[in-house]
Amino acid sequence: MKKLVLATSALALSASMAMAMDVVRLGTEGAYPPWNFINDAGEVDGFERELGDELCKRAELTCEWVTNEWDSIIPNLVSGNYDAIIAGMSITDERDEVIDFTQNYTQPDPSSYLAMSADADVTGGVVAAQAGTIQASHIASSGATLVEFATPEETIAAVRNGEADAVLADKSYLNPIAAEDDSLMLLEQDELLGGGVGMGVRESDGELKAKFDAAIQSMKDDGSLNDLITKWEIGETF
Amino acid sequence: MFSYCADPSLLSGMSWLSCYLTTGKHAAFYVSFGTVLLLLAITAPAALAFGFAGASAARSRVWPVNWIGKGYIAVVRGVPDIAFFLFFVIALDQMFEWARHKVKCPDWDQPIRQGNDFVVCQAAKLPLGESPQWVHEAYGFSLAVLTFAIVFGAFAANVLFGAMRAVPRAQLETAEAYGMSRRQTFWRILVPQMWVFALPGLSNLWMVLIKATPLLFLLGVEDIVYWARELGGTANPRFTEYPHGDWRMWYFFVLLVFYLGFTKFSEFFLERLMQKLTHGQATTGGEAQRKADA
Numbered sequence: 201m202k203k204l205v206l207a208t209s210a211l212a213l214s215a216s217m218a219m220a221m222d223v224v225r226l227g228t229e230g231a232y233p234p235w236n237f238i239n240d241a242g243e244v245d246g247f248e249r250e251l252g253d254e255l256c257k258r259a260e261l262t263c264e265w266v267t268n269e270w271d272s273i274i275p276n277l278v279s280g281n282y283d284a285i286i287a288g289m290s291i292t293d294e295r296d297e298v299i300d301f302t303q304n305y306t307q308p309d310p311s312s313y314l315a316m317s318a319d320a321d322v323t324g325g326v327v328a329a330q331a332g333t334i335q336a337s338h339i340a341s342s343g344a345t346l347v348e349f350a351t352p353e354e355t356i357a358a359v360r361n362g363e364a365d366a367v368l369a370d371k372s373y374l375n376p377i378a379a380e381d382d383s384l385m386l387l388e389q390d391e392l393l394g395g396g397v398g399m400g401v402r403e404s405d406g407e408l409k410a411k412f413d414a415a416i417q418s419m420k421d422d423g424s425l426n427d428l429i430t431k432w433e434i435g436e437t438f
Numbered sequence: 439m440f441s442y443c444a445d446p447s448l449l450s451g452m453s454w455l456s457c458y459l460t461t462g463k464h465a466a467f468y469v470s471f472g473t474v475l476l477l478l479a480i481t482a483p484a485a486l487a488f489g490f491a492g493a494s495a496a497r498s499r500v501w502p503v504n505w506i507g508k509g510y511i512a513v514v515r516g517v518p519d520i521a522f523f524l525f526f527v528i529a530l531d532q533m534f535e536w537a538r539h540k541v542k543c544p545d546w547d548q549p550i551r552q553g554n555d556f557v558v559c560q561a562a563k564l565p566l567g568e569s570p571q572w573v574h575e576a577y578g579f580s581l582a583v584l585t586f587a588i589v590f591g592a593f594a595a596n597v598l599f600g601a602m603r604a605v606p607r608a609q610l611e612t613a614e615a616y617g618m619s620r621r622q623t624f625w626r627i628l629v630p631q632m633w634v635f636a637l638p639g640l641s642n643l644w645m646v647l648i649k650a651t652p653l654l655f656l657l658g659v660e661d662i663v664y665w666a667r668e669l670g671g672t673a674n675p676r677f678t679e680y681p682h683g684d685w686r687m688w689y690f691f692v693l694l695v696f697y698l699g700f701t702k703f704s705e706f707f708l709e710r711l712m713q714k715l716t717h718g719q720a721t722t723g724g725e726a727q728r729k730a731d732a
Binding site: 223225230231233234237238239240241242243245246264266267268269272275276278279280281351353356357360376377380381402403404405 | 461462463464465466524528531532535552553555556557558563569571574655656658660667668671672674675676677678679680681684686
């Protein structure tokens with residue numbers, strides 16, 4: 201009996217080791233609902249959690265979730281602390297010089313302004329954005345004064361306390377906030393920025409990129425990606 | 439946690455709060471207090487060891503050792519903490535992996551640096567790609583401890599270097615007159631007497647170290663400030679069962695109480711230590727103690 205227990209536990213151990221051989225670490229921010237956030241149980245949750253888990257299943261990879269501050273999310277990928285970024289990161293040329301992107305898994309999402317009043321001045325006033333985002337570089341190149349914050353939450357707080365006239369962010373992020381808070385509203389004007397959101401991988405990691413590309417394509421083909429996009433209200437479907 | 443927590447939207451008052459404060463997310467917040475305390479408990483002696491080595495090196499008569507000691511103190515003290523943390527940890531990690539790569543994969547023919555990427559063979563990865571999450575976390579944590587120890591070690595080295603010079607010259611000359619070697623004088627006379635001069639500076643460093651722990655998140659370790667910000671931020675009812683407004687003020691208030699309480703406790707303890715170290719020393723404090731006893 202003892203031997204049997206030993207044998208099965210040895211088997212279980214070797215099985216779990218074999219399974220663990222292909223661990224891919226997914227880096228995300230965990231502060232950008234509905235894309236990715238930390239749920240009540242303290243785990244990563246959201247659109248990208250479900251998407252990432254499904255992609256890993258299709259690519260037959262074992263995936264683990266890691267949270268990392270947005271500011272240092274690219275340097276930590278490049279130095280190998282995790283293997284892919286899945287954090288609502290829009291595909292831009294500047295980022296593409298440093299890392300590689302898989303094909304996009306969302307349509308280009310319009311960015312909108314959230315403000316306390318409908319007549320907020322977004323061309324000459326003060327506009328908040330998260331540092332290192334496409335929205336921040338857009339404001340910097342427009343006439344408005346840019347104030348940057350490290351987290352999305354702080355950009356909203358800046359509008360609430362009057363430090364900024366408006367905040368520019370992905371519409372899918374601002375929509376639920378505007379819906380739950382009567383004092384905040386979305387402005388009519390949208391900005392079309394970026395080329396959709398993709399996963400970021402190291403430039404030298406062509407194999408992983410190909411696996412995720414194939415998995416994303418298969419989710420696009422059978423419509424399951426569209427279901428996820430609709431479920432989490434991310435924006436336009438494919 | 440509790441059975442009545444199944445549907446928090448029906449609860450109110452204390453029962454809601456009891457459910458809210460026992461979510462998994464809050465558990466992570468409570469655990470992070472332990473992380474911070476553990477970091478302090480390991481970093482403080484490690485930094486002291488670095489400081490002691492640095493100060494001893496800076497006093498050395500052998501010039502390469504002397505240069506290393508003085509160079510360490512000057513360079514690390516001069517670089518801003520945040521730059522040091524962002525750059526140094528990544529560099530340190532890459533240095534370890536590079537060394538392991540050279541040993542373990544001698545037949546590797548691709549370059550390690552490919553543009554921006556740093557690519558080593560799978561066997562050289564630290565920690566190994568297949569290791570469970572906790573190994574990664576423990577590794578990140580020990581990198582954090584090492585970095586903190588190096589940074590604060592440089593400041594401690596400077597404090598100790600000054601303290602060593604503050605020991606009255608007469609004490610050392612007397613030791614020499616008794617025929618002690620340089621080594622004996624250092625260990626038996628200088629080191630036991632220097633602590634009383636070093637303690638005010640070291641206690642300052644300890645206070646700064648306590649407050650420097652939020653730098654942990656730069657290294658991917660989730661500390662109390664990270665969780666306070668995360669938990670305190672507006673909780674949208676679509677993404678949580680416990681919606682609330684911007685409660686960051688309350689969470690940061692808890693941190694304020696924690697930090698103030700901790701520094702107060704430290705001050706009390708350091709005061710006791712100072713009294714102990716002063717005992718029998720050739721300082722005004724020691725003299726005052728002697729008179730009071732007499």
